[in-house]
Amino acid sequence: MHTGEGSSAHDPHRDIPEATVARLPVYLRALTSLAERNIASCSSEELATAAGVNSAKLRKDLSYLGSYGTRGVGYDVDYLSYQIAREIGVTHDWPVIIVGIGNLGQALANFSGFSSRGFRTVALLDAAEPMQGRTVAGIAVRPFADLAEIVTAEQVSIGVISVPAAAAQDVADAMVEAGISSILNFAPAVLNVPDGVDVRKVDLSIELQILAYHESRKAAEAEESVDDGSGEGVSA
Amino acid sequence: MHTGEGSSAHDPHRDIPEATVARLPVYLRALTSLAERNIASCSSEELATAAGVNSAKLRKDLSYLGSYGTRGVGYDVDYLSYQIAREIGVTHDWPVIIVGIGNLGQALANFSGFSSRGFRTVALLDAAEPMQGRTVAGIAVRPFADLAEIVTAEQVSIGVISVPAAAAQDVADAMVEAGISSILNFAPAVLNVPDGVDVRKVDLSIELQILAYHESRKAAEAEESVDDGSGEGVSA
């Protein structure tokens, strides 16, 4: 295990904590929103509020990228936006394919936020006969069998899976085989992928169940507090 | 801050860590999948594999609920399923409303996983005139103005927001006002809610950007390793 490939201990180019990485896109969105309101600069406090975090966390997060603020003043919105976009790697667009053009796949294909935030949907794939030849969001639906060809031709490294759970692993295998190394999985299934391939999952029922857990607790607390006035709240 | 409301230090009824709560639904899904394959019992190792975590973590997580396994043997699938479902609070169904019946809202309404995992969509709401009177997934779309009435009548405490970002805060305010205390937010916007209201967010472009970050790093590493043979992989 080597230590740093020609980067001084302090230089901003290795080892951004995962928790920070997960928040950078949120900061970027907050900055975009400030820019749209013609706000040219902001304090860590203001940006933190816009991003829904506290300012100490925001400053610590930004410190991993470098020193892009001005002490006593704050941050230049455009400059910081660019630095974060560069760190994330969305200064140029990433080609993306979506496999599984059911209700969810169609919603994803139509989702404008995809294209406006550094991603370009280059193909929609579906295995079902009836989908062939249809066009969704201006993009033709192609047979699943074309996967490898498309991935190679368009240099795709990110794939979205929106097929039913039962088909998800097969799709993931085919994606990896074709050369994709990052997968966003909407199917409620655990995917096995080799090392070097990243998977992130979005699972709607899991999110609801987490809410249900806290909701149950609130109900239980309300019952208890017949003789206990304290109302503790949970929030994210 | 009090400590425990009549529960002994060891009794399974307070203080399940948030990280554990977020995994319980995953375990529940893995157990359901085992049950469907007629597997009546399993070891922590097997269940952990099915859930995509390591077995130590699984055992630690389950230990917060109580001792529902048998040493030397493993876990009874049905029994553990029930215990987890009870802990989460999904032994009975939760009524849910969806506000914003665009592409995504329609996909959510049609999503069978919602109804099969402890949730029942009791109403679809949309502010747009052209949506009124339409039916999605067998449920009539109603005007947004009916929100409070529906929440009260159906005792809804969980709401899903799938409107454009610009409208999200207003919808959240109306939900809170109507009595909803848990929100699943699909709009790419930070929501301000009072204490006691839970918000979870699902943001598609954020997930993609996190993948893009790691993808950029992989590319950078590949370039570096012209004179360095080590191939470190990242995976989730």
Next chain:
DNA sequence: CCATGTGAAGGTTTTCACAGCT
């Protein structure tokens, strides 16, 4: 004998609080 359940160790993340720069 075997797999669970769990203290204790090791990491990571968050928060604090203030030194340092503009």
Next chain:
DNA sequence: AGCTGTGAAAACCTTCACATGG
């Protein structure tokens, strides 16, 4: 004078490794 950037402390989460009990 004020806000950033950051060590150090506290909180939280994961992993280890083994005592415990069926």
